[in-house]
Amino acid sequence: MAERKRRRALLRMGAGISKSARVADRLFLPVVAGAALLTMLLTVFHRQIQEIVSPSPQPSGEQQGPRADVVAYTVDKVPISDPDSPVWDNIPHSRISLADQSIIKPLKLNVPAEPVKVKAAHDGEWIGFLLEWPDSKADTQAIKVKEFRDACAVMITSYPSPPEARFMGTANNPATILHWKADWQIDIEEGFQDLEKAFPNVSVDMYPLLKESIRDGKPPKTVDIPEFARVRLPGTWAGNPVSQLSKASPVEKIVAKGPATITTLPTQDAAGWGRWRDGVWRVVLAKKMKASDGQAGEMVIERGQTYSVAFTVWFGDGGDRGSRKNPSMLHTLYVE
Amino acid sequence: MPKVYNWQIGREMDYWYEESRPRRQAAAVFDTNKCIACQTCTVACKTTWTSGKGQEYMYWNNVETKPWGSYPMGWDVNILKMLGPQRWSLEGERYVYRGKTIFEAAAQSERVLGYLPSDLDYAYPNRGEDETNEIVVEEKFYLRMPHDLWFFYLPRICNHCTYPACLASCPRLSIYKRPEDGIVLVDQARCRGYRECVQACPYKKVFYNHVTRISEKCVLCYPAVEKGIWPRCMRTCIGKIRMFGYLNTPEKADPENPLDFLVHVKKVGLPLLPQLGLEPNIYYIPPIHVGNINFLRMLFGPGVDQAIQTYNKAIAGRDLELVAALLLNVSTDRIMTKFKVIGSSEVAGYDENGHEVVRIPLKEPAVVRPFYDERLQVYRHNIT
Numbered sequence: 145m146a147e148r149k150r151r152r153a154l155l156r157m158g159a160g161i162s163k164s165a166r167v168a169d170r171l172f173l174p175v176v177a178g179a180a181l182l183t184m185l186l187t188v189f190h191r192q193i194q195e196i197v198s199p200s201p202q203p204s205g206e207q208q209g210p211r212a213d214v215v216a217y218t219v220d221k222v223p224i225s226d227p228d229s230p231v232w233d234n235i236p237h238s239r240i241s242l243a244d245q246s247i248i249k250p251l252k253l254n255v256p257a258e259p260v261k262v263k264a265a266h267d268g269e270w271i272g273f274l275l276e277w278p279d280s281k282a283d284t285q286a287i288k289v290k291e292f293r294d295a296c297a298v299m300i301t302s303y304p305s306p307p308e309a310r311f312m313g314t315a316n317n318p319a320t321i322l323h324w325k326a327d328w329q330i331d332i333e334e335g336f337q338d339l340e341k342a343f344p345n346v347s348v349d350m351y352p353l354l355k356e357s358i359r360d361g362k363p364p365k366t367v368d369i370p371e372f373a374r375v376r377l378p379g380t381w382a383g384n385p386v387s388q389l390s391k392a393s394p395v396e397k398i399v400a401k402g403p404a405t406i407t408t409l410p411t412q413d414a415a416g417w418g419r420w421r422d423g424v425w426r427v428v429l430a431k432k433m434k435a436s437d438g439q440a441g442e443m444v445i446e447r448g449q450t451y452s453v454a455f456t457v458w459f460g461d462g463g464d465r466g467s468r469k470n471p472s473m474l475h476t477l478y479v480e
Numbered sequence: 481m482p483k484v485y486n487w488q489i490g491r492e493m494d495y496w497y498e499e500s501r502p503r504r505q506a507a508a509v510f511d512t513n514k515c516i517a518c519q520t521c522t523v524a525c526k527t528t529w530t531s532g533k534g535q536e537y538m539y540w541n542n543v544e545t546k547p548w549g550s551y552p553m554g555w556d557v558n559i560l561k562m563l564g565p566q567r568w569s570l571e572g573e574r575y576v577y578r579g580k581t582i583f584e585a586a587a588q589s590e591r592v593l594g595y596l597p598s599d600l601d602y603a604y605p606n607r608g609e610d611e612t613n614e615i616v617v618e619e620k621f622y623l624r625m626p627h628d629l630w631f632f633y634l635p636r637i638c639n640h641c642t643y644p645a646c647l648a649s650c651p652r653l654s655i656y657k658r659p660e661d662g663i664v665l666v667d668q669a670r671c672r673g674y675r676e677c678v679q680a681c682p683y684k685k686v687f688y689n690h691v692t693r694i695s696e697k698c699v700l701c702y703p704a705v706e707k708g709i710w711p712r713c714m715r716t717c718i719g720k721i722r723m724f725g726y727l728n729t730p731e732k733a734d735p736e737n738p739l740d741f742l743v744h745v746k747k748v749g750l751p752l753l754p755q756l757g758l759e760p761n762i763y764y765i766p767p768i769h770v771g772n773i774n775f776l777r778m779l780f781g782p783g784v785d786q787a788i789q790t791y792n793k794a795i796a797g798r799d800l801e802l803v804a805a806l807l808l809n810v811s812t813d814r815i816m817t818k819f820k821v822i823g824s825s826e827v828a829g830y831d832e833n834g835h836e837v838v839r840i841p842l843k844e845p846a847v848v849r850p851f852y853d854e855r856l857q858v859y860r861h862n863i864t
């Protein structure tokens with residue numbers, strides 16, 4: 145009798161144990177998985193914060209100069225408008241990751257998978273950058289309402305500079321920006337991409353005071369709008385650099401002191417050229433090391449000095465323009 | 481986002497910038513009952529401002545036939561569809577919009593809810609012209625008010641909104657609202673052609689110039705307005721549907737100001753799609769013959785029923801002052817800031833210096849001649 149009672153008690157205990165064990169079993173996996181996820185998230189978040197506060201040099205394909213993310217190597221002559229020049233072959237590249245733009249609305253939140261490869265060189269007179277990034281489609285036209293061009297930019301400001309200088313400089317750290325635009329280049333290469341390029345069947349009886357400009361009507365054609373008729377082109381007439389029909393260079397030289405402050409510099413002496421081949425853009429952007437617009441805040445680039453630098457790419461087919469872009473973090477540039 | 485007060489929706493709402501009303505706001509009232517879609521306004525604007533290359537598709541002023549017409553195609557249904565069904569509620573004696581504005585409904589990554597129209601959307605500026613709401617069938621084709629079969633004309637220009645979506649959306653700060661008259665302009669020297677404004681403006685009244693590759697919009701003929709003269713689309717109006725002037729906020733409404741009188745006192749002038757939250761400054765007297773009142777409520781907000789009632793009263797001759805104010809439409813090209821009924825037979829309009837700029841009879845004097853002229857021994861075809 146006593147034995148039976150004892151056995152029953154043991155059985156009850158056993159049942160109790162196995163019940164709590166079952167609960168533990170059920171919770172074990174979710175708890176472990178949750179903890180692992182939390183740790184992972186914390187690590188990623190911590191890294192991102194660190195990256196923003198003090199950007200670490202990016203791991204690069206080849207070795208560069210001391211502690212700089214990008215080194216401008218000395219060459220005899222910088223090929224300022226030739227991305228295919230053999231001079232670039234001898235210069236090691238840095239792989240610069242492109243980030244999202246999550247500060248100034250409208251944002252661009254998706255990030256390209258591939259980093260941009262950056263090479264830099266100088267010859268004492270010019271400093272040039274070769275940017276290379278994959279882009280499945282070359283978007284060189286911005287005529288229709290929904291067409292946006294491919295573009296890229298190099299931003300140079302002083303070193304060291306506060307983290308917020310990444311966003312196109314600050315009031316105390318004006319940034320010099322070299323901005324290459326695919327549609328400007330094709331305007332130079334093939335002649336101004338006029339209305340007929342996007343709308344080949346466009347038919348208009350005449351444009352008031354613009355008769356001369358539609359002489360042949362075949363795209364592409366050069367600018368032949370008479371000076372006195374420019375009043376019909378408000379942007380052109382107002383002197384907007386975007387609206388000028390003849391462009392000297394596909395690279396615009398800009399000074400900026402923070403978001404929404406970019407200003408075209410009075411002396412447009414920046415150079416460059418882009419070439420799209422097999423799904424890759426290779427673009428040279430160059431400026432004179434001496435600042436021709438020093439008073440307006442243009443950076444002077446000197447040998448043996450370090451600068452802060454950032455790179456940005458706009459993908460036209462993704463609707464990129466203005467703040468919808470993929471900028472890099474602020475990096476260091478050493479001029480050999 | 482800062483909170484601003486939008487009296488058209490009766491509540492505070494989110495906007496990209498702090499509330500900053502101009503010293504005075506240029507505004508207009510369009511009487512849709514009188515518009516005949518002659519497009520004189522459209523052509524006046526076109527020949528004045530957008531005859532250049534790259535501006536071919538631009539109509540800063542257009543007249544579309546509702547319900548089917550729209551330029552660019554589907555501008556209104558597209559944004560309303562994006563916004564989804566929303567709600568107004570009657571609180572006390574006023575309507576309050578309880579839905580979301582396009583600023584409040586914007587995605588986290590955007591400033592404003594919007595979309596970019598395609599080339600095809602711009603390709604048919606007069607689509608749906610004179611098309612009735614339903615197919616004309618014999619049994620419905622008889623005259624009664626309001627009509628089962630209907631359409632009406634909606635002339636549209638930039639609304640020079642108090643809270644412009646174009647201005648809010650521009651990351652380049654190229655768009656500004658003038659403090660002296662509230663006219664919204666795109667700085668042609670500053671714009672970089674991002675087209676954020678084209679995307680954001682729900683009325684689609686900012687246009688991208690194909691040749692200059694930057695954006696342009698209605699300038700409300702500011703060079704004329706600065707001289708006290710009406711914009712061209714308004715002063716050329718054949719149907720005399722338009723009244724141009726300056727509008728105060730409701731609490732500062734001046735019953736002698738023709739705009740305040742129509743919008744705030746008589747409440748016959750209603751904003752276009754007030755639920756979007758821009759506080760547009762072009763007001764519409766809703767058409768009184770439209771059989772589908774819900775369509776009008778969607779376009780002009782919940783004040784439609786009251787406005788139609790008041791307007792009908794004026795037509796019946798039971799609101800002399802309203803008749804007087806409506807008669808001032810396109811009676812002069814000088815901007816009036818005051819009007820007064822003189823006796824019970826005339827109405828006069830005054831400019832901001834108090835000078836009388838127009839005086840018209842409430843009833844056009846008419847001489848009725850006999851059908852048969854004894855002296856000449858002829859019958860007349862036209863006796864008035």
